[in-house]
Amino acid sequence: MIEDALLEDLIRQAGEALAVPTDGPERILAVRDATAPRRERRQQGEPRAERRAPAGWIRRRPVLAGAAALMLIAGAVPVATSFERTGTSKAADAARGAASPSQLRSSAHTNLSGAGVAASGSKAVFTPTAAPLLQINGTSEAAAATNDAVPALPSKVIKTGAVTLQVGQGKLGDTMGRMADLATSLGGFVASSSSDTIDTGSAPYGDITLRVPVASFESLLEQVQALGTPTSVTSSGQDVTSQYVDLQARIQSLADTRSQFQQILTKAESIGDILAVEQQIGDIQTQIEQLQGELEVMTDQTSYSTLSVHVFERGKQVAAPTPRPAPSGVSKAWSHARHSFARGIEAVIAASGGAAVFLVFLGLVVGLARFGWILVRRRLV
Amino acid sequence: MRLMGKDSKHEEGDELAAWLYDGYSAAYRTAYLILHDRQDAEEVVQEAFLRAWRFRAAVPDGAGVHPWLYRVVVNACLSKLRSDRSRRQRAATLEDDLASANAWPGDGRSPEEPEMTVEAHETQRAVVEAIGKLPEHLRVVIVLRFYGQLAEREIAAVIHRRPGTVKSRLHEARSRLGADPLLADYRPITVSNSLGGRDD
Numbered sequence: 001m002i003e004d005a006l007l008e009d010l011i012r013q014a015g016e017a018l019a020v021p022t023d024g025p026e027r028i029l030a031v032r033d034a035t036a037p038r039r040e041r042r043q044q045g046e047p048r049a050e051r052r053a054p055a056g057w058i059r060r061r062p063v064l065a066g067a068a069a070l071m072l073i074a075g076a077v078p079v080a081t082s083f084e085r086t087g088t089s090k091a092a093d094a095a096r097g098a099a100s101p102s103q104l105r106s107s108a109h110t111n112l113s114g115a116g117v118a119a120s121g122s123k124a125v126f127t128p129t130a131a132p133l134l135q136i137n138g139t140s141e142a143a144a145a146t147n148d149a150v151p152a153l154p155s156k157v158i159k160t161g162a163v164t165l166q167v168g169q170g171k172l173g174d175t176m177g178r179m180a181d182l183a184t185s186l187g188g189f190v191a192s193s194s195s196d197t198i199d200t201g202s203a204p205y206g207d208i209t210l211r212v213p214v215a216s217f218e219s220l221l222e223q224v225q226a227l228g229t230p231t232s233v234t235s236s237g238q239d240v241t242s243q244y245v246d247l248q249a250r251i252q253s254l255a256d257t258r259s260q261f262q263q264i265l266t267k268a269e270s271i272g273d274i275l276a277v278e279q280q281i282g283d284i285q286t287q288i289e290q291l292q293g294e295l296e297v298m299t300d301q302t303s304y305s306t307l308s309v310h311v312f313e314r315g316k317q318v319a320a321p322t323p324r325p326a327p328s329g330v331s332k333a334w335s336h337a338r339h340s341f342a343r344g345i346e347a348v349i350a351a352s353g354g355a356a357v358f359l360v361f362l363g364l365v366v367g368l369a370r371f372g373w374i375l376v377r378r379r380l381v
Numbered sequence: 382m383r384l385m386g387k388d389s390k391h392e393e394g395d396e397l398a399a400w401l402y403d404g405y406s407a408a409y410r411t412a413y414l415i416l417h418d419r420q421d422a423e424e425v426v427q428e429a430f431l432r433a434w435r436f437r438a439a440v441p442d443g444a445g446v447h448p449w450l451y452r453v454v455v456n457a458c459l460s461k462l463r464s465d466r467s468r469r470q471r472a473a474t475l476e477d478d479l480a481s482a483n484a485w486p487g488d489g490r491s492p493e494e495p496e497m498t499v500e501a502h503e504t505q506r507a508v509v510e511a512i513g514k515l516p517e518h519l520r521v522v523i524v525l526r527f528y529g530q531l532a533e534r535e536i537a538a539v540i541h542r543r544p545g546t547v548k549s550r551l552h553e554a555r556s557r558l559g560a561d562p563l564l565a566d567y568r569p570i571t572v573s574n575s576l577g578g579r580d581d
Contacts, residue, residue, distance in 0.1 A: 004527075004555070007523075007527055007555060007558060008527045010504070010508045010564070011414075011508060011512065011523070011524070011527040011528050012527065012528055013501075013504070013505060013508070014414075014504070014505040014506075014508035014509050014512075015410045015411075015414055015524075015528040016410070017501075017502075017505040018409075018410045018413055018414075018509070020405070020406045020409050020410065021409070021419075021423055024401075024405055024409060024423060024426065024427070025398070025401035025402070025405045027427065028397070028401060028405075028426075028427045028430050028431060029395070029397060029398060029401070031427065031431065032397055032431055032434060269420075270420050270423075270424065272424065273424075376436070
């Protein structure tokens with residue numbers, strides 16, 4: 001048998017004689033720079049003790065999983081709420097949105113100082129004598145003007161409004177036509193239009209959505225109201241400047257990362273490397289296109305304001321429904337039982353829905369945590 | 382041997398660059414001796430260093446980073462062997478991989494040095510080929526023992542086997558290498574000091 005000392009010398013010398021790729025370390029660093037999250041790269045300059053601090057996350061994984069589940073559930077609640085409120089009117093939505101100070105730099109409701117104004121929920125209802133005075137002129141530009149010390153970014157504000165307009169009998173078609181002309185004259189267009197003039201017992205009505213350049217929004221709003229008697233007017237301005245800038249920055253960052261990968265691609269030698277880098281480039285390209293789509297939508301929304309107008313003719317009264325005969329004792333009891341049963345089923349479904357969502361999220365989080373733990377155990381030494 | 386020059390933009394304060402600066406050569410050579418494929422060795426070492434850097438918070442206290450890094454590399458090699466075992470049979474391009482002419486810039490060696498004789502080159506080639514002919518489970522222990530300088534119990538910890546298993550595998554590997562006609566007539570090569578030391 002060969003002696004250990006001889007074997008050790010032979011193997012060590014043979015190992016030391018192997019050529020080492022000179023660009024190997026640089027390539028590894030390039031891959032790390034291109035793929036590591038920015039947060040990890042920032043940690044490079046920190047003292048070692050601080051960098052080691054995150055080691056505890058491995059031990060606290062169950063706690064983190066629980067926190068993640070709670071966050072998911074907390075995130076799901078607003079979504080569910082938003083689904084529930086889809087039944088409310090657009091005007092009410094606009095009014096509710098305008099009340100949120102965190103999102104809106106400016107919001108405008110009609111000035112309710114006129115006599116005979118009644119409030120119904122969040123919707124302002126005008127009597128015919130109420131002056132349609134709007135304060136939307138005080139939008140983000142005005143707010144920005146009060147803060148001269150801060151270098152002004154070009155504000156990006158999404159302006160929307162809704163008007164309910166009452167017109168005289170037989171004037172529905174004419175009014176809608178004039179509104180379309182109005183939008184065109186202001187450099188805008190009609191996004192959608194529909195009307196119902198069939199005599200079904202109710203007053204003929206129509207809906208039209210106008211889009212005009214943001215600068216002409218107030219003018220459009222005033223002129224539309226002059227075409228009839230406004231019974232409800234809401235408008236809002238949502239400042240999306242920060243989201244806009246953020247989108248631009250994310251696109252730029254992804255474009256930079258894509259460029260880095262493209263440079264790596266030129267140095268890749270193996271098929272595996274090339275495919276992996278191309279996959280990364282494809283993923284980044286998809287993200288860029290998605291963000292660019294969002295940016296284009298936002299640009300469109302901040303370039304053109306949207307005004308939805310509901311027009312109806314006055315005069316015709318809606319026929320009152322024929323009162324149904326009061327139910328007798330047995331039928332009344334049967335009806336009551338039927339409704340109680342339905343309410344019970346509804347209550348069970350409503351309760352089980354929340355529990356099911358919770359269980360699904362919990363299962364997902366636990367599964368992910370377990371999978372991650374298995375991976376870490378397998379891969380780490 | 383230092384592969385990364387002083388002008389490297391990554392050098393200052395970059396932990397991964399420091400690891401690569403100190404340990405890339407040894408890691409690559411270990412991976413090559415185990416895998417016997419240059420491309421696989423590069424991939425494995427890259428993957429191992431990046432994985433180690435990503436999970437650097439798990440570096441064990443006290444022992445230092447290099448033994449831990451070495452284990453990560455070896456484990457990555459073992460994973461590679463397990464993942465594409467059928468590919469192991471292909472011939473290694475030893476002629477390209479062995480240092481013949483201009484392999485290591487900065488090493489201070491040149492092909493004109495009298496020490497790098499044809500005989501030495503042939504010996505190195507024979508050793509690498511002989512190791513490559515060993516079954517994987519023997520190749521791993523022989524490389525870790527005689528190139529990695531790991532003790533038997535350390536090898537046992539790395540490959541998750543008992544020390545007795547490592548001992549028997551080493552014995553078998555030595556027997557096979559001793560019986561290999563490629564190594565039958567070789568003796569230690571007495572070359573310059575530059576060949577003797579490890580990088581780290």
